[in-house]
Amino acid sequence: MAGSSVAAVQHNFKHYPSLSLLPSSHSTFCGTKFITSIQYKRKVCQPKGALNVMASSSKKILVMGGTRFIGIFLSRLLVEEGHQVTLFTRGKAPVTQPLPGEADDAYNAFKSKILHLKGDRKDYDFVRTSLAAEGFDVVYDINGREAEEVEPILDALPNLEQYIYCSSAGVYLKSDLLPHREVDAVDPKSRHKGKLETEALLESKGVNYTSIRPVYIYGPLNYNPVEEWFFHRLKAGRPIPIPNSGLQVTQLGHVKDLATAFIKVLGNAKASKQVYNISGDRYVTFDGLARACAKAGGFPEPELIHYNPKEFDFGKKKAFPFRDQHFFASVEKAKEELGIVPEYGLVEGLTDSYNLDFGRGTFRKAADFSTDDIILGKSLVLS
Amino acid sequence: MATLLSSSPSSLLFTTLSPPSLPSLSLSSLSLSSTSSISSSASSISLSHRSLSFSSKRPSYSAFAVKASAAEKKKVLIVNTNSGGHAVIGFYFAKELLASGHDVTVLTVGDEASDKMKKPPFTRFSEIVEGGGKTVWGNVDAIGTVLEGLTFDVVLDNNGKDLDAVKPVADWAKSSGAGQFLFISSAGMYKATEEPPHVEGDTVKADAGHAGVEKYISESFGNWASFRPQYMIGSGNNKDCEEWFFDRIVRGRPVPIPGSGMQLTNISHVRDLSSMLTKAVENPSAASGNVFNCVSDRAVTLDGMAKLCAKAAGLPVEIVHYDPKSIGSDAKKAFPFRNMHFYAEPRAAKDVLGWKSSTNLPEDLKERYEEYVKIGRDKKTMKFDIDDKILESLKAPVAA
Numbered sequence: 001m002a003g004s005s006v007a008a009v010q011h012n013f014k015h016y017p018s019l020s021l022l023p024s025s026h027s028t029f030c031g032t033k034f035i036t037s038i039q040y041k042r043k044v045c046q047p048k049g050a051l052n053v054m055a056s057s058s059k060k061i062l063v064m065g066g067t068r069f070i071g072i073f074l075s076r077l078l079v080e081e082g083h084q085v086t087l088f089t090r091g092k093a094p095v096t097q098p099l100p101g102e103a104d105d106a107y108n109a110f111k112s113k114i115l116h117l118k119g120d121r122k123d124y125d126f127v128r129t130s131l132a133a134e135g136f137d138v139v140y141d142i143n144g145r146e147a148e149e150v151e152p153i154l155d156a157l158p159n160l161e162q163y164i165y166c167s168s169a170g171v172y173l174k175s176d177l178l179p180h181r182e183v184d185a186v187d188p189k190s191r192h193k194g195k196l197e198t199e200a201l202l203e204s205k206g207v208n209y210t211s212i213r214p215v216y217i218y219g220p221l222n223y224n225p226v227e228e229w230f231f232h233r234l235k236a237g238r239p240i241p242i243p244n245s246g247l248q249v250t251q252l253g254h255v256k257d258l259a260t261a262f263i264k265v266l267g268n269a270k271a272s273k274q275v276y277n278i279s280g281d282r283y284v285t286f287d288g289l290a291r292a293c294a295k296a297g298g299f300p301e302p303e304l305i306h307y308n309p310k311e312f313d314f315g316k317k318k319a320f321p322f323r324d325q326h327f328f329a330s331v332e333k334a335k336e337e338l339g340i341v342p343e344y345g346l347v348e349g350l351t352d353s354y355n356l357d358f359g360r361g362t363f364r365k366a367a368d369f370s371t372d373d374i375i376l377g378k379s380l381v382l383s
Numbered sequence: 384m385a386t387l388l389s390s391s392p393s394s395l396l397f398t399t400l401s402p403p404s405l406p407s408l409s410l411s412s413l414s415l416s417s418t419s420s421i422s423s424s425a426s427s428i429s430l431s432h433r434s435l436s437f438s439s440k441r442p443s444y445s446a447f448a449v450k451a452s453a454a455e456k457k458k459v460l461i462v463n464t465n466s467g468g469h470a471v472i473g474f475y476f477a478k479e480l481l482a483s484g485h486d487v488t489v490l491t492v493g494d495e496a497s498d499k500m501k502k503p504p505f506t507r508f509s510e511i512v513e514g515g516g517k518t519v520w521g522n523v524d525a526i527g528t529v530l531e532g533l534t535f536d537v538v539l540d541n542n543g544k545d546l547d548a549v550k551p552v553a554d555w556a557k558s559s560g561a562g563q564f565l566f567i568s569s570a571g572m573y574k575a576t577e578e579p580p581h582v583e584g585d586t587v588k589a590d591a592g593h594a595g596v597e598k599y600i601s602e603s604f605g606n607w608a609s610f611r612p613q614y615m616i617g618s619g620n621n622k623d624c625e626e627w628f629f630d631r632i633v634r635g636r637p638v639p640i641p642g643s644g645m646q647l648t649n650i651s652h653v654r655d656l657s658s659m660l661t662k663a664v665e666n667p668s669a670a671s672g673n674v675f676n677c678v679s680d681r682a683v684t685l686d687g688m689a690k691l692c693a694k695a696a697g698l699p700v701e702i703v704h705y706d707p708k709s710i711g712s713d714a715k716k717a718f719p720f721r722n723m724h725f726y727a728e729p730r731a732a733k734d735v736l737g738w739k740s741s742t743n744l745p746e747d748l749k750e751r752y753e754e755y756v757k758i759g760r761d762k763k764t765m766k767f768d769i770d771d772k773i774l775e776s777l778k779a780p781v782a783a
Binding site: 176177178179244245247248249282283284285287288289291292326330332336346 | 576577578579580582642643645646647680681682683684686687688690691724730733744745
């Protein structure tokens, strides 16, 4: 039964890639089944090997963040599952916004149910008092960066059932042996050491935590110019400058698959005090990614220009949105232990992103080809 | 007590031993019946006997977790190539099967007196015999004659690269009633991709000889499986792998690597291939109808391999990159690995057989280096003509 429902989900997805994101009639998250029978059918959507989700009862859930990217998709899933969801944000971004292609009634239903706790998570006193006053069963920490941000949350919620943390595969120590696995050495000096320190703190506090380490996340509403960077150049008909060989292997994970993974660890005893890499189940070369973006947007095959970054001075600007190295992680542990399998293939997922975002004329960062022009020799100095 | 799980990298697997009476403790005397309970107790009898006699000579045994296999004892035929990178697979597989209590015959293609038999692993085939196995020689076209009167439960073809070479074996196996046919294929048959890794089910090169074989055996046998390896390290290897790097590192020579050195590859310890094959023999219904990437579960870059070899040797390494086009036709001989991403993952084996990889390159290479020095290869006089050509073309100085 579980197997066939997963198959059904995939079937629906593949035939309706650009329809509503939301699980209305065409479910990308087994949404329909949840809406009609939350109490009994939750297990149906667990693929083989996943532990049945413990409770089908509604939980009081706090999402730190939730209004920018991952949290937007995650919070919708949580609301759909019948949980009471509060988003803790400063309110800089709108608390809710309709997803591209989302039906009005679906959006309104979501909007009417979502709660907002306005505040600055770095105001630790406020965090303590407001969270203690509310009490929450589960915390999804989507935007935490430093360990000290977590302490007040844990202090305020002594009966917390689960702390689910969005960490990063950036914590892994660079290695000649890849993919990165959850057991591998981490880099205490990395840019993401705050994430590592947070994981260590969660472990030391004995709280029931689950830490998710995504690689590069992509999908509609991405504020990190991952696919957007390629789409800008493809749209402008410009060559795509790629550092060094273009053989560097990276990995992208669709935001919806990430949101699904976050749901799957909720209330899952197997996920207690565990760390999971979550991303797509294939890797991709830089060159391959450029071509995949072209396919996704229906662009002709792009011209790729390879350059030696050491020969240029880009000032403070980034000439390419990815780390110039191999960077990919095995997602086997989540698959084997929790039955978490990404739905989106790369071109499929990039097509979803293009159709729902860039292809509609929306993007987060305006095109900036100044570093490209330096590389292409069109200008000698970054103005 | 059957399966060898090599999580311990400490000692060389399958060091030569001199068991006085092992042949007389022939497994045939224990093959009272085919029920699993008897065979597992038979295995435990035979192994405990062996461990009594030989534990001091084979410390590595006690370091391995040896699992009782619920599988019955099988009669396995390994048709083994007489040369090349895959030769060592049959050697390890034979020994693992024997240690697990199975009956093994190795048919090496060609002539026992051939010069090819003067290289490993053939020089160590006595270990197969000492383990209770049989070793015979012959040509696959005459397989019926060579193995006249013999029947097997399982036949592994670790020889042919195309249907011409495998068909006689497959047809004979079928006609003589073998229940399970296994084939050592190649991950080289995958079409190049920009989205690694190669996963079972991915598009293969239609004209690949191995593809033709896989198709034929899938049509001929009710129970078949195909195994696609990449590169291997391990004692008894017939073809150089890590040695190529050691040769240069130990002589203080630069290591010339084509392209960027970022190319991913998969270099497995051959014990991983052997354990995967053994799992298939012991879980035939699970294995049936599957293609398995017969590799470890980590990629290493070409540069990374050079660095790991140097680390294993405790020596520095100078890596030099070159454009293979600059040396023309020598490019193929210049470097033992494909100049492209060539990385398959063993997903089917993990999903279907519950197999786990044990390759640990940093540790395994230390062991390989120890043997490299032990056999005196570090002192051997060698010429590096193509390397010199490459370095000349780069105008890089050669260390004395």
